[in-house]
Amino acid sequence: xxxxxxxxxxxxxxxxxxxxxxxxxxxxxxxxxxxxxxxxxxxxxxxxxxxxxxxxxxxxxxxxxxxxxxxxxxxxxxxxxxxxxx
Numbered sequence: 001x002x003x004x005x006x007x008x009x010x011x012x013x014x015x016x017x018x019x020x021x022x023x024x025x026x027x028x029x030x031x032x033x034x035x036x037x038x039x040x041x042x043x044x045x046x047x048x049x050x051x052x053x054x055x056x057x058x059x060x061x062x063x064x065x066x067x068x069x070x071x072x073x074x075x076x077x078x079x080x081x082x083x084x085x086x
Contacts, residue, residue: 022050023060029053032076041069 018027032054039048042060052060057076061067067075 019051021053021056022047023052023056026053026055029056031079032057033079034070034076035074038070038073038075041073 019029019031020027021029029051030053031051034057042057042064043050043052054076061070070076
């Protein structure tokens with residue numbers, strides 16, 4: 001860059017950092033949304049900022065209550081944005 005006084009050695013190239021499921025570690029899980037109250041019901045507070053893949057979500061819901069709460073208040077809806085399966 002013309003006129004740039006910064007040292008080139010301080011620049012960093014783009015680092016590709018994939019999304020991973022916070023439970024099983026699969027890369028680029030299919031993205032989905034659930035209502036906040038449903039997410040908060042099933043996901044412990046310390047993991048609510050994690051990404052969860054659809055398979056792990058189904059497992060968590062099944063183990064917790066067989067899906068009763070999500071059946072009442074809303075289940076996963078895919079996100080159509082070019083990532084994952086959605």
